[in-house]
Amino acid sequence: MGRQYIDCREFPSEMKCTVAISADSMDELVNAAVQHAITVHGHQDTPEFRSEITKVIHEMEPSRSVA
Template sequence: MSRKTMDCRKAPSDIHCTLTISGEEDEVFNAAVAHAVSAHGHEDSAELREMIRGLLEDEEPSAGIGRAMPMQEPQQPSRH
């Protein structure tokens, strides 16, 4: 399943919210609805849910995420 994002900067807002939510689609959708109601004072309605569903976007892959990091040998303290 692909990750989704919802960026409040792309939604109409009087408070100029900059919150971005990312995760699995259902998680982002539910969190975005709760945020719209609690932070923006919207009524939880079919229209709100439709607007939010339309604002969900595929998350852009970030450099380095999902790649294994090379292991480094522990450094021994120097004894000078």
């Protein structure tokens, strides 16, 4: 599995957050996304919330060689 990401722009809010977070592992990405959601958006760290986070994670396309 390659690099994965989550993008706050997919979740419209009053603050219009434009943060995108990426990582090579699902655990690392979920942990970073949950910390962002807690500190910036006021969410609670619950198993249900973590489950919802995993549903909106995307696989990044591999980088293309420009040379």
